Structure formats: structure tokens, C-alpha cells
Amino acid sequence: MADEKKSKPRHRTMVFESIYPVLALMLILVACVDLCDAATVVDVYRLIQYDISGVPFGSRFSSLNHHAASLSFQPGADLSRSVLILPLRELDIGFVQDYISQKQSLGGLLILLPQMFRPGNVGGGSNGLISETEGFRKLLAQLEKLLVHGNIPFPVYFAFENEETDAMLADVKKNDALGQQATATTGGYKLVISVSEPKKIASPTITNIQGWLPGSRADGDSNQLPTIAVVASYDTFGAAPALSVGSDSNGSGVVALLEVARLFSILYSNPKTRGRYNLLFALTSGGPYNYEGTQKWLKSLDQRMRESIDYAICLNSVGSWDNELLIHVSKPPDNVNVKQIFQGFSNVAEDLGFQVALKHKKINISNSRVAWEHEQFSRLRVTAATLSELSTPPELLEDAGSLSDTRQFVNEDGIIKGVKLVAESLARHIYGHQGKDIRIFADDSSLAVNPFYVRSWLDLLSQTPRVAPFLSKNEPLIMALKKELEDYTAEVSVQHESLEGSFTFYDSTKASLNIYQVASVTFDLLLLLVLGSYLIVLFSFLVITTRGLDDLISLFRRPPSRKVKMA
Amino acid sequence: MTLFHFFNCAILTFGPHAVYYSATPLSEYDTLRTCVKAAVVYLATALVKLVCLATFLQVSETEVFDPYQEALKAMIGFIDVAGLYYALTQLTHRNISQNHKFQSVGLGWAFADSVLHRLAPLWVGARGLEFTWDYVLQGLEANANLVFTISLAALGSLMWLRKNKPKTLIPLIYICAVIISTMPSITSYLRRVMGWHFPKIVGFELITSLVMAFISCQLFILCQRPSL
Numbered sequence: 103m104a105d106e107k108k109s110k111p112r113h114r115t116m117v118f119e120s121i122y123p124v125l126a127l128m129l130i131l132v133a134c135v136d137l138c139d140a141a142t143v144v145d146v147y148r149l150i151q152y153d154i155s156g157v158p159f160g161s162r163f164s165s166l167n168h169h170a171a172s173l174s175f176q177p178g179a180d181l182s183r184s185v186l187i188l189p190l191r192e193l194d195i196g197f198v199q200d201y202i203s204q205k206q207s208l209g210g211l212l213i214l215l216p217q218m219f220r221p222g223n224v225g226g227g228s229n230g231l232i233s234e235t236e237g238f239r240k241l242l243a244q245l246e247k248l249l250v251h252g253n254i255p256f257p258v259y260f261a262f263e264n265e266e267t268d269a270m271l272a273d274v275k276k277n278d279a280l281g282q283q284a285t286a287t288t289g290g291y292k293l294v295i296s297v298s299e300p301k302k303i304a305s306p307t308i309t310n311i312q313g314w315l316p317g318s319r320a321d322g323d324s325n326q327l328p329t330i331a332v333v334a335s336y337d338t339f340g341a342a343p344a345l346s347v348g349s350d351s352n353g354s355g356v357v358a359l360l361e362v363a364r365l366f367s368i369l370y371s372n373p374k375t376r377g378r379y380n381l382l383f384a385l386t387s388g389g390p391y392n393y394e395g396t397q398k399w400l401k402s403l404d405q406r407m408r409e410s411i412d413y414a415i416c417l418n419s420v421g422s423w424d425n426e427l428l429i430h431v432s433k434p435p436d437n438v439n440v441k442q443i444f445q446g447f448s449n450v451a452e453d454l455g456f457q458v459a460l461k462h463k464k465i466n467i468s469n470s471r472v473a474w475e476h477e478q479f480s481r482l483r484v485t486a487a488t489l490s491e492l493s494t495p496p497e498l499l500e501d502a503g504s505l506s507d508t509r510q511f512v513n514e515d516g517i518i519k520g521v522k523l524v525a526e527s528l529a530r531h532i533y534g535h536q537g538k539d540i541r542i543f544a545d546d547s548s549l550a551v552n553p554f555y556v557r558s559w560l561d562l563l564s565q566t567p568r569v570a571p572f573l574s575k576n577e578p579l580i581m582a583l584k585k586e587l588e589d590y591t592a593e594v595s596v597q598h599e600s601l602e603g604s605f606t607f608y609d610s611t612k613a614s615l616n617i618y619q620v621a622s623v624t625f626d627l628l629l630l631l632v633l634g635s636y637l638i639v640l641f642s643f644l645v646i647t648t649r650g651l652d653d654l655i656s657l658f659r660r661p662p663s664r665k666v667k668m669a
Numbered sequence: 670m671t672l673f674h675f676f677n678c679a680i681l682t683f684g685p686h687a688v689y690y691s692a693t694p695l696s697e698y699d700t701l702r703t704c705v706k707a708a709v710v711y712l713a714t715a716l717v718k719l720v721c722l723a724t725f726l727q728v729s730e731t732e733v734f735d736p737y738q739e740a741l742k743a744m745i746g747f748i749d750v751a752g753l754y755y756a757l758t759q760l761t762h763r764n765i766s767q768n769h770k771f772q773s774v775g776l777g778w779a780f781a782d783s784v785l786h787r788l789a790p791l792w793v794g795a796r797g798l799e800f801t802w803d804y805v806l807q808g809l810e811a812n813a814n815l816v817f818t819i820s821l822a823a824l825g826s827l828m829w830l831r832k833n834k835p836k837t838l839i840p841l842i843y844i845c846a847v848i849i850s851t852m853p854s855i856t857s858y859l860r861r862v863m864g865w866h867f868p869k870i871v872g873f874e875l876i877t878s879l880v881m882a883f884i885s886c887q888l889f890i891l892c893q894r895p896s897l
Contacts, residue, residue, distance in 0.1 A: 294798070621800040630676075648693040
């Protein structure tokens, strides 16, 4: 008997113990609230986050879980738990500036860009909207400058307008105008981006690709032949690294370099037409960061090779100009070499029907800022010039692939004219035809500039964001550029360097935004009340119809008869 | 607040069954076992229906109302009626009056139907952040379904368990039974051909269920008179 009694509690405890894992499983299941079934999911691109010598810039946070608010919010409302949705069309720069400079707390900022700025969107708008487009570009440039150089303590994301965001924004504006700002108790839209906190990119690499096309050696070593270098930096920097495609800066320069390489490879493939100059083509990285890649590449060159460089032409933004290209030099204009280069270029330009102008900017050795790529050459005593449509050098981290620099604003005719200019000038110098009116790369010859080549490479580059710290060593684009140079030159070498200096970058550049339409707590409570009363009414109804009203009343009264019996 | 919404929809979907059981004399006569047996029969019937549907039905890509497919679905729907027949007549119940028998069978049947069809979508869907009215409407549909099933069980018991019925009422009984058992086909017709949205369909189901309940109640009372 005692054993039976003991075994019963033991049996009971065993049953209870076996329930625990089931209970734990149930609790885990309950805790997994799935957030992945939003009605709307939008691709968003984060503002860049970087440090210069430890000083933080850009947006410092990445994850977002707040209600949506629009510009029509009531003045004085607390937005520290809301995400402000700003379409570019209604942007007021002063407002954003105030918000950032006064360090007012905001849950997040979502900037909606018109579809025309989307990298894959080649179809330009109708001509009637050109002034509007220009206005947007200016506004976007101002906004970028403000955001890139500020230290912003909340997440900032860029997204492209589509129907769903338009509908949501209209709804949010309506609610805000009525004064019902979205919070936990009033419902509305909730924007959720769930990504991990951004981490520093450990050792960002910059990759330089160089192609060497040797000239014909009459007698002696080809290393003793003079060299002409054509250089372009291919990486970009912009407010949103995942959108920074830099069609003009410097996609146009890269395309021009590739086309010049192709033309000269045709010429040099035949020993009879091979010139007595070596040609060195270099695609450098690290452009926005004071042309660090160019400096490292030059330093890595053999000293003899560097000394054999007659002059170098750097290409920077040749995609949107009409009548005039500028040649920027750091040596004074009355220098013999500079004069010779400029003369050659301006003769060719005259023949081709446009103008080139010379601009001189002295290098300030004490200033670490490198304004043009040719300055890196000049610092190592190599004659160089930059061919560009820009008249003033871009500021640090600006105009190097901004959000408004997309494919539709690049004119491929400009690139083709630039290619003709560079190729003809180099050819006249190499083959000794200076001053003669000879067109080597004439339009209907076998050496004509190929517009389809230019267009296809330009389209490709305009869909590939190229911010150097986010490019891996074996990035497909780098492999493609290497292969292209391998087709046109004899020797290609790829140099990987790490981006030193004072720049530190953080990852997490792209995310998915989930937009949920949520109901407020009051709604749930109301629903509970309604359902509770419905069930009570149902209960009473059923009791009355099946057992009678007396039974219903007797449910609530203690039966007195039992007490009488007990007594 | 999402678990809150799940809780709300759950009590809307499954609450009325519990309320029905406790409010009516079913709880006094301890008819739980009958309900459980009816639920098991429903499970078996659902499995058979699934196999038949998988074998005979062609899945159409678009939401087109194909009369032949719908007729086939209705045929397979009669397996439901066969299951109900089995539950009402073949299962050995304890001595409970006919009144309570059909109620408990109907209740068990409807509860199993709700659990099988509605619990999983509710669990997966109502807990998310996004708010939709779908699950509240689903709960209302479950209520309508409960009334339908009990009416069908009442008519079934009239058809198969009661021997002496007034001759004039027999066709009416059969007509009502046919209407109730083809309700799924009627709702799918409404959804596809007439293009009604879910709230409208649920409203229609609720009204129809109340009307049917009233009619079957009247029929039951009318048929009870001669035996008195």
C-alpha cells in the first residue's frame, strides 16, 4: 500500500516533468512573433557612415522600429519615436539643416527620391520637365552635402517613390493633419528595418589595375623607350554608397580610357604601326580620398619606369560638356612640356570643332588635400595634366558619384569627342605628326571610335556602385576591368593596397524596409469588450431558450436550500 | 498587441462552441464523449474528402468558376453528409435523448471543423504586426458554420432517426438539408462569379445560417408533435 502511494506521487511528478519541455516549447513558439509578413517591403539605402581621424560623420545608426510621421505634423510634436518621411519634391533644406544643427531627436529619416534617380532607369523624362529635373538635382546636391558632412545621431535612409509609398505617405499626412499622430495607442503605419548594428570595415582595400602596351624597340631595351600614361580613377563616393554609381564622375573617364586603350591596341598590334612610345593605362582607386590609390601606384612603380614617363593624362569627368574641355596643370603654363601638351591638344580640338583651355593650379605642399589626380604625379616630378569638363576642383568627398550623377545626365557624345581628342593628340605625339592635319581615328575608318562600346560600358558602370571600401578584392567589376585591359594590352597587373589614412568606414549600406499597418491598443481593447459582451449575450440567450429564465437567474444566486440542509 | 489580436480572434472563433456546450443542458447530461466521437468521425471524413479531392479534382490556375469542377466538389461534399449520418446513427451513444444527440454531434463536428480549418491560419497570421480584418471575419464565419452544422445535424436526425414524420414536411426537410450541405459551393460561386468580397460573403453566411436555424427549429418542433 505504501509503495502504491509513493509510486502515485512519483508518477504524477514524472507527468509534470514531461510537461515542462512541452510548456517551454509552447513559450518559445509564442515568443516568436514573426515580423516578415508585412504588406509592403521597400528597398532602402542607408546614408554613409564614416570617421575621419576618429571624428564621426554620417548616420550613426541603422536599425529602425518606429511609427511614420510626415511633414504635416503638429508643431511642437515629439518626433523622437517617429520616422519622418521626406519626399525630395517637398524638401526644405533649411528645415533639415535646423533639425541637424539643433541636434533635435528624431527616430529616423526616410528620404523619398523620384524614380528618375534610380540607377537602372535610363528613360529620361520629357523635355518639359528639364527645369524641374535641374531643380531636383541642385536640391539633392545640397542635401547630400549637408548629410555627408554632418554627424547625424539617427538612421537616415533613401528610397525611391513608388505607388505603395505614395499611398502610405498620403495616409500618414491625412492622419497628421487631423492631429492624430501615430503612436502605440492610435494606430497608423509602422516602419521596421531590422538589421544588426553597423560594424567597422576591417581593412578596406583599394585595387589599382594597370595595363602595359610596349612600343616597338628599334634596337635596345623597350624599357628605354619613353612612356605615356593615361590614368582614370574608377571608384566613387556618395551619400548612399549602394546608389553611388558615378556615371560622370568618373564612369565617363573609365569608359574613355578603355576606348583609347582599344584603339591603341589595334594600332600597336601591327608591328608596322607600333609607335616608339610605351603606353601605360592605369585604372586607379581611392580617388575621392585625395587620390591615395594613384599615389600608392606611382610609388610602387619601378623608378626607371617612372622616370621614363614623358607625360601622363588623367581623365576626370568628360561626360557632360558641350564646347569646352579644360586641361588642368600644376606646372606653370610657360613650362616647355606643358606648352607642348597644350599645343597638341588645342590643335586637335580645333580640328574636331571645340575648344580646350588651360588652367593652372599650384600645389600647396603643406596642404594634404590633393585636388586633381595629376598633382600626385607632379609631387613625384612627373609631368601630368588632367583633362576634365570641371573648371574648379571638387571639394573633398564631393562630386565623386553623388545621388544625382546618373546615366541619363551623361552625354555619350561628349565622351566620344573626348576620346577622339586624347587619341588623336597622343597619336600625333607618338608618330610625330604634330601640327599636321591628319586624322588617324577618322569616323569611317577601321580605327573609328565605337559608340556602341562606349554606350555599353557606360550603361554597365552606371548600374554598378563603386565605393572602394565596399568592393572586395575579387569584385566582379574589378575582374571585368582587368579582363578588358588584358584584351587590349600586353601585360596587366593588379595591385591591392589597404586604404590607410584617416578614413574609417562602416558597413550596412542596403536594407529592406517593412511597412506595417498597425491597429492601436484601444482598438484591441474595444474588440475584446465587444466579443466579451457577445459571448455573454449568447450564453444568456442559450440558457434562456433551453433551460428557462429561472435557470439563468439561479446561476447567480447561491441556492439557499443547501445551507438549510447543512444546518 | 499582436498576441492580443490573436487572443481576440481565437475567442471569437472557438468561444461560441464552449459557450454552447456550457449554456445548454448538454453539460448537465455529460455529452462530452459524444462530441469527441463526432470530432473523430469528422477527422476521418476530412481525410477521405482530401483523398477524393486530390484524386479527382484538377487544380485550375485562375479563379474561374468551372461548373463541372464545382459539381464534383459538391459531390465530394456529400461525403460530409455521409459522415454525419454515420455519427448520428452508427455510433453507440449512451442513453441521451435525440434532442441532445444531434446537438452534441453537431457541436463536436463544428468544433473539429473550426480547429482544422481555422486554427493554423490564425496562429500564423494573426500574430504578425500587420493588421487585417481577415481573422475577425474568419471568426464570424466559424460562428455561422456552427449554426449551419447544428441545423444540418437536426435535419439529419429528423431524416434518419425519426420514423413517423408528417408526409408534407419530408420534401421540405430534404430541401433544407441539401441547401445546407451545398453551402460551400454556393459561397465559392458567389466569390468567383459574382465577385463578392469576403465581408459580404460572411454577412450572407450569417444571415443564411440564422434563417436555416429558424427553419430547422420549426421543422423539429413540428415533427415532435405527433410523438407527444
